[in-house]
Amino acid sequence: MRFSKMHLPTLKEVPAEAEVVSHRLMLRAGMIRRLAAGIYSYLPFGLMALRNVEGIVRHEMNRAGAQEVLLPAVQPAELWQESERWDFYGKELLRFKDRHQRNFCFGPTHEEVITDLIRHEIRSYRQLPLNLYQVQTKFRDEIRPRFGLMRGREFIMKDGYSFDVDDAASTLSYQNMREAYTRIFTRCGLNFRAVEADSGAIGGNFSHEFVVLADSGEDAIASCTKCDYAANVEKAQSRFVGDETTSSAVSTDSPEAVATPNCESIDDVAAFFKVDPAAIIKSMIFESDLGFCMVVVPGDREVNELKVKAALGANWLEVPPPARIADELDLPVGYLGPIGVEIPVLVDRQVPYMGEMICGANRHGYHLRGACWGRDFKSDRVVDLVQVHAGEFCPRCDGSLQIDRGIEVGHIFKLGTKYSEKLKATFLDQDGKEKAMVMGCYGIGVGRTVAAAIEQNHDENGITFPYAIAPFKVALLNLDLKSEDVTLFCEKLYQEFLNRGISVLYDDRNERPGVKFKDADLLGMPVRVTLGRKGFKRGIIEVKLRQADAEVQEFPLDNLEPLWSLFTELQANDSRITLK
RNA sequence: CGGGAUGUGGCUCAGCUUGGUAGAGCACUGCGUUCGGGACGCAGGGGUCGGAGGUUCAAAUCCUCUCAUCCCGACCA
Known part of the structure; x- marks a missing residue:
């Protein structure tokens, strides 16, 4: 592509709307433009990067x-409504609504549609397993879209779904996808980890x-830091080591009420x-x-709501407003404690x-000093309820945990029969018995992968840009357009690249x-090839790799x-994937 | 939905406190000079100051409402 003909509006200044690096650079590099909150147009340069990621995804999925x-x-x-998610x-x-006042939605995910499709098509175990995927625009009306493509409302997602005869087969499909994802993100040139996660609204158990x-x-x-255990902090466990030494030192017979005005x-x-x-x-x-x-929980720890939800076996969980707690439970927020409360603790x-x-x-306005577990309050529900901290023990080995920040670019789930039972996606097995298909679902945020x-x-x-997803692999810079020799050579070189x-x-x-260098x-093309009058006189072109900031x-x-x-070497490195 | 902030040519922002001719840089058009890391000169085009209402002789500026966007918390690819 000739730069002079391409719609590639680069920005010298940073638009005020952008905070994070990827968002800023995607705007400055003329990749995206905002239409509304969380809704973006993809310009040619940006779309090329997206298409490259999609290409890798398709290749590995296939x-x-x-x-x-x-x-x-x-x-x-x-x-x-059939899957009971319309309300959920x-x-x-x-x-x-359409013109007939019938209710519709713009798909945020496609478990229902794919399951509906499959239930009409698949009758026999002989037709399984099956794994279908698509690359498509999704819409989720996020509470707070932000950071450009990182959390858009409209976004391009690869979503895939597997159908198997039983749980064992589904696990194989899951592992197969896990390997495919590992290849995909490796090929995209990303430093990533596969971590255990909560399954969220999609449901399922793994x-x-x-x-x-x-x-x-x-x-x-x-x-x-030692083994390969990794989990989202929402889900992460740590190995507990109780410290017995503090548990015996009791100096009073009963807790003492102390006035603590304005200590909430x-x-x-x-x-x-x-x-x-x-x-x-x-106490919350x-x-x-x-x-x-x-x-x-201890005062220096944060409650992990997912762990609470799991401990309760609840479907939903929220923190009620203080007024509600005062009205319905007659308890003062800010001065709560476990002693003498009538609700489960x-x-x-x-x-x-x-x-x-x-x-x-x-x-209101009082705290108790000298409260003791066992003597003053008890509960038969003593479990892990807090978020892990860095430095705690790994649940799997004697290593310790570290906390890192990251961007979720892919998520794979074992769904079990949640959707197939609700939507009656069944097949006949070898014994002629009707069974629900065991499903898995697998998502990749394509735009988010580019942003990441x-x-x-x-x-x-x-x-x-990592070579694999760079919209162009090489930038060819003609520094002396007026020099016929230089331009002629650049044109020849351009054709040769093509x-x-x-x-x-x-x-x-x-x-x-200067403008061309900047x-x-x-734009981040991995290779820069430069020819100017000086170089031409000396009979050389200059080649510089962008990523390594090389000589x-x-x-x-x-x-x-x-x-x-x-280029042969760069290309080879790009597609060399380690297979188990 | 709470909390914080911002809306002024395409972009980045000044002007607002103390009401009185709408400004700068970049970008854009033309001409000239430049030409190895975002050049310079001259001449131009482009703005209902987010919107509505109000106060006032007079509002970008003060007041009320509203809309939009961004940032911090609950959702998720």
Whole structure:
């Protein structure tokens, strides 16, 4: 492509709307433009990067035995009512009516549609397993879209679904996809980890997230420094070592009420008593489909709501507003404690080892000092309820955990029979018995993958695209358009790149050299080939790799074989995938 | 939905406190000079100051409402 003919509006200044690096660079490099919050147009340069990621995804999915389909984006409400997600999915589901006042939604995901398709097509175990995928625009009316393509409302997603005869076969499909995903993100040139995750609204019982490590990521992941254990902090466990030494030191017979005016937070209370927050217990009220409950954790820890939800066996969980707690339970938020409450109390496993502790008195303006586990309050539900901290012990080995930030670019789930039972996607097995298919689902955020790649591959001058997803592999810079010799040679070189199938951006604009260098850096083409009058006189072209910030190499004009072998090498590295 | 902030030529922003001729840089058009890391000169085009209402002789500026966008918390590829 000739730069002079391409719609590639690079920006010198950073648009005010962009905060994170990838968003800024994607705007500056003329890849995307915002239409509305979380809704973006893809410009040619950006679309090329997306298509490259899609290409890798398709190649690896097909190699893994999946087949591409394309399902409708607009879906009838009936299907969602059948799966009972019409109500469950909430406001993220964009709903609308057609001219006959029938309810529809714009698909945020396609379990219903694919299951509906399959239930009409598959009758026999002989037709299984089956793995279908698509690459398509999704819409989720996110509460807070942000960071450009990182969390858009409209976004391009690869979603795939597997159908198997039983759980064992489904596990094979899952592992097959896990390997395919590993190849995909490796080929995209990303530094990522596959981590254990919560399965969220999609449901099911087993899932992994593929997380690209980046400080700007929205997710926190805990991983072991020694073994390969890695999990989203939402899900992460740590091995508990109770410290018995503190549990016996009891100096009083019963807790003592102390007036603590205006001490409604742990920090206030810690300052008031001049103790460490770890000596205070944090008591919180949660409401779920099973009613109210109190959750008690050490004052220096954060409650992990997913663990609470799991411990309760609840379908949903939320923190009720203080007014509701006051009205319905007659408890003062800010002065809550586990002693004497009538609702179920869940206690974090560390609490019994805290010895004498301070807790709320359930009376406005008062706390209790010298409260003891066992003597003053008890619960038969003592479990792990807090978020892991860095430095805690790995649940699998004797290593410790570290916390990193990351961007979730892929997520794979074992769904079980959740959808196939609801939608009656059944088949006859070898015994002639009717069974529900066992499903899995597998997503990749295509735009987010591009954003994550930029997040991980940039420097102060711009993007440093990994070779595989770079829209152009090479930037060819003609520094002296007016020099016939130089231009003639550049034109020849340009044609040669095209002949060899190496995608090239030929900067033939009537611009000063500085502009061309700046744009080449910003746009991040992996290889930069420069020819100017000076070089031509000396009989050389200059070649520089963008990513390594390498030295400029000089190749003779009359022998470009070293240049071509450089590309052969880059191409080979790109597609060399480690297979088990 | 809470909390914080911002809306002024295509982009980045000043002007607002203390009401009185809408400004700068970049970008754009023309001409000339430049030409190896975002050049310079001259001459141009382009703005209902997010929108509505109000106060006032007079509103970008003060007041009310509204819309949009961004950032911090619950959702997720």
